[in-house]
Each structure stands twice: as structure tokens, then as C-alpha cells.
Amino acid sequence: MKKPAQTSATTTDILMVSDATLRGFVGYHMKRAFNVVQADLVRTLQPFELRMLTYSALVLIVDNPGLRQSQLADAMDIERPNLVVILDELEGRELVSRDRVPTDRRAYALTATPAGQLLCKRAVAAVEAHERALLSGLDDATRATLVAALSKIEKSGKSRA
């Protein structure tokens, strides 16, 4: 009788690590799944030299031309100071422009340049394709339930912020 391949000559005891307790939490599953999605997103955006934040900022500016930095920060759920570097980068690449608002000389109106709009369109298309591939294992009904559940969770947080 052959000994089963001498699995571990080294005392390493390839005992699988159990994460049973953590698996009991929906949050744990969310983090793990999101890590996968995010890693994919980062790879997808790399050719465009966009990061998650520059990407979502750009998309929001394209979709909401003329909005203020504070509105954008609000929409992105980040603090104003963090937005500054993001916009510095986008502006430096001439993808968006900060234009003074004549009626309020404190504020800047954000708009995407033609180059920014083009890059945005391409990036969005790429992300769509990648996400479609990543979620190909889920049928439409499941995907809808997933999104609905996530929305509900998100909303339930808005109350006790």
C-alpha cells in the first residue's frame, strides 16, 4: 500500500486555516468579494492611469458639469482636503478644469475637458466590460437581488451616520 504521497515531510502540518467564525458575518463576505472587485478595477483602470478615486471623481464631474468641490466631496463621501490632490491630478492632466464661479468667488465650478470626457467614456466602457466578466456567474435575478440588498444596507447606514 502506497503511503499517500507523504504529504508533509516537513512538520508543517498543512492544516487548512479555518475562518468559520468570520464566515458567519456578511461583512466578511463583503470585504472578500469587494477585494476581488477592487483588484480587478485597479487593473482595469491602470491603462488609463486612473485610480479608483480619480476615476469616480472624473465620472461624477462628467455627469454633473459645473458642480463645486464641496458637492463632489460630499457625493464621494470624502473630506474636502482629500479631494484637492485628486483634482490637482486631474487638472494637471487637463482632464478637468476648475473655473471660478462669478457669483461666488470662493467656489470653483468643475467641468471635464473634451479629453476628460473621452477618457471617461473609454474607462467606463472598460470597467463595464470587466465587471460583466467578473459577474458572469450570476444570473440577472441574482444580480438584481444583490444590488437591492446592498442598497438597503447602504441606506440603513445613512440613518445612524
Added chain:
Amino acid sequence: MKKPAQTSATTTDILMVSDATLRGFVGYHMKRAFNVVQADLVRTLQPFELRMLTYSALVLIVDNPGLRQSQLADAMDIERPNLVVILDELEGRELVSRDRVPTDRRAYALTATPAGQLLCKRAVAAVEAHERALLSGLDDATRATLVAALSKIEKSGKSRA
């Protein structure tokens, strides 16, 4: 005729920011929902003086007494160097101990002290309670679908790591 409350004397134009494009991505919903869950988790763990990482490390050690740091790093999907500080903290608080493995004097076997086990039990209970509250809007079937979908997404990433 009363003018409708002069909604904005300032030109601020309270125009709602549209995130319609981003809402088209499941990943966006995942991030938003996870932010809520994570914020809740952080608040929940604060009384125990645990952060997400110290918490999950502790739980995994309790569930897998004797495991090595590299196994733990692997299970937590982080690099070994990052685990060092986490364990320094847990060991400093005498919640876990690093014991030399006699058969391999390079490695450390990680075990939770009684204090660590107790804290772990309490923390897990608290997180369970909080998560139950957070997910109270979802019925069991939806929750099951959610977890199944997230697991599938997670797995689909494991192939193309």
C-alpha cells in the same frame, strides 16, 4: 402669490449630484454598502480596543490555535510584514502568545491566552448583534442570496489572481 420660499438666495443651485453612471456598477454598490458595514464594525470594536485587523487576527488565532504567522498572513490576505505589528499589539496586550515551535525553530505557534479568548468571544457576540441590527431589513432568503453571490464573486477572483 408667494414666491416658493426663495429656495436659494445664493446662486448655489442645490442641484442634486447624480451618480447614475456609477450606480450602474455593482462594485460601486458594494463599496458603498461595505463602507456602512465597516463603519459600524469599527464603532462596535472600539470598546474592545480592537481594529478590524486585530479583531480578525484574534478570531482566526482562537479558531486555529497553534497556527504560524505565515499561515495567518495567508488567511488574512495580507503580507507577513504587516502581520508583525498586529501581533505585536495583540501580544503586548497579552491576548495572544508567540511560542517557539520546537520542531522548527524559525516559526512561532500562535495561541490565544484565556484573556484573548474571552475578549474574542465578547467581541464576536457584539459584532453579531450589530450585524443583525444592520441587516434587519433583509429577510433570510435575501441574506442567503447575498452571501452566495458574494462568495461566487470572491471565488471568481481566486482563479485570475
Added chain:
DNA sequence: TATTAATAGTTATTTCACATAACCATTAAG
């Protein structure tokens, strides 16, 4: 109107979660 308070954006600094490179000790392989 003059002063105070609030707002928009910025700078500086910090924390946390992660990654890489390089190193020491020890063990395994050639």
C-alpha cells in the same frame, strides 16, 4: 454699517491598511 459667523478651498499632518525590499536565523535540497 461694522463686526461676527459661516463657507469654499487649501495646506500640513496623522492614521490605517496594505505592499516591497532587504535582512537574519534556520531548515531543506543539491
Added chain:
DNA sequence: CTTAATGGTTATGTGAAATAACTATTAATA
């Protein structure tokens, strides 16, 4: 026995967030 690989560590860097404190400007109020 020399070389590889492994387990843990140190040092260091990056990206995503937050806070405090500042300037310029606009709104509120006394």
C-alpha cells in the same frame, strides 16, 4: 557542504481616509 528556500523581522513607501488650522470670500447680526 554549499546553496535554496522558509519564517519572521525591520525599514520604507503608497493610497485612502481623517483632523486642524489657515486664507479668501460671502452671509448674518447687532
